[in-house]
Amino acid sequence: MGGARPGRYGEHDHEHYERPRRRTRPRxxxxxxxxxxxxxxxxxxxxxxxxxxxxxxxxTAMKARPLGRKGVVVGDRVRVVGDTSGAEGSLARIVEVAERRTVLRRTADDDDPVERVVVANADQLVIVTALADPEPRPRLIDRALVAAYDAGMKPLLCLTKADLADPETLLATYRSLGVPWLVTRKGGDLGELRSALHGRTSVLVGHSGVGKSTLVNALVPDADREIGHVNAVTGRGRHTSTSALMLALPGSPAGSPHPAGWIVDTPGIRSFGLAHVRPEDLIEAFPDLDEMTEDCPRGCTHGDDEPECGLDAAVASGEAERDRVDSFRRLLAARSEPSY
Structure with a gap:
């Protein structure tokens, strides 16, 4: 009682002695x-x-340990070491990821702050939308447009199944924004689409059932992407592509080592979260409108409810078209609307 508490082991017990430390290489x-x-x-x-x-x-490669948690995505330019022969069973290592020119990002939903990089280094976003079967989803189109402008990519609206419905109704919504578009139909010629894809790296996005995989198989005959069908009850298609895949477009000049272009087929999307997009970044995609907001109050979001927004003043003076401002504000509002 009151004395020093005896140690757990006596001096002659082998546990008493200091255990040898693990030898480690100096950092x-x-x-x-x-x-x-x-x-x-x-x-x-x-x-x-x-x-x-x-x-x-x-x-086939794996990511080298020094890269840590750094993500590597489709479209990335990387440097690799090891066995790059491509022989069966061979495995190389990715040791560096080059700086990305563009990044197409999305969040799982608007209340999810974690950004997910979909594709790197692409310069065109092709939004594939059926005119019928299933019906167009303008809200999803708007969100894809916002993602394209935020990424610094050129958008292209590709309307499929024009044999089932008139495209004019949908096009009227986007004409004032100057979004380029083209129309395809079942069994029709894809020459216009091939020209739009030539020399570019294009990402194809669209919800299931719109005919995206059908287009990919027609553009790249050996792609063999599975084709889904639209549910007659729900009007929705099932997911056929399960992972993003980058494909070389055929049609290069004879003797050229470079493909005519690249397309990236992505899985059918049900949502396109935009929590990462800021209003000031979005309006920069429209230089004419951006210039009209120079005198906006600090913190102005350029939305409908802003009391002193320069866009309203520009419309009142005739400097800006009402339809174009309304269309931009619809895109702006798409950031906070449900993502499906």
């Missing part, structure tokens, strides 16, 4: 230079494995 700030790394493009991602193109050869 160093030096990093490998990867002088032997080769450049590649990520064409698809599947459960931690990446399919790359290295000088036209298909290579």
């Amino acid at each position: 160093t700030k030096e990093r490998p230079t990867y002088d032997d790394a080769v450049e590649a493009t990520v064409v698809t991602v599947d459960r931690g494995r990446f399919t790359l193109l290295v000088d036209g050869t298909t290579v």
Whole structure:
């Protein structure tokens, strides 16, 4: 009682002695230079494995540990080391990811702050929409347009199944925004679409059943993307593409090592969250409207309920068209409306 508490072990017990420490290599700030790394493009991602193109050869790779949690997505330009022969069972390592020119992002929903990069380094977003069967969803189109403008990508509205409905009703909604568009029909010629895709890296998005996979199979005959059908009761299609896939477009000039362009087929989407998009970034996609907001009060969102927005003054003076301002504000409002 009151004395020092005896230790757990006596001095002759072997547990008393200090255990040998694990030998570890000293840390160093030096990093490998990867002088032997080769450049590649990520064409698809599947459960931690990446399919790359290295000088036209298909290579399977994994992400090197030093990259940590850095994401690698379809369209990324990367540097790889290891076995890049493409032989069965071979595995290379991605050691560097180049700076991205563009990033197409979305959040799972508007109350989810976590951004998900869909595709990197694309320059055109093709929004595939059926004119009927299933019916068009303007809200989803608006959200895809916002995502394109935010990413610095050119939007293109591709209307399918024109043999079932007149496209004019839908086009009237987007004509004032200057969104380029084209129309396709079952069994029709795709020459106009091929021209719009030529020389670009284009991402195709659209909800299930709109004919996106049918277009991909027609553009790239060996793509073999599964085609779904629309449910007659719900009017919705089932998801057929389960992962984003980057495909080379045929039709390059003879002897050219480069494809005529690239398309990225994405899974059918049910929502397009836009929590990451800010009003000031969106209006920059419309330089003429952006210029009219120079005298807006600090913090103006340029929405319908702003009391002193420069857009209203521009409409009142005849400097801006009412339809164009209304269309922009519809896109602005799409950021906070339900994402489906």
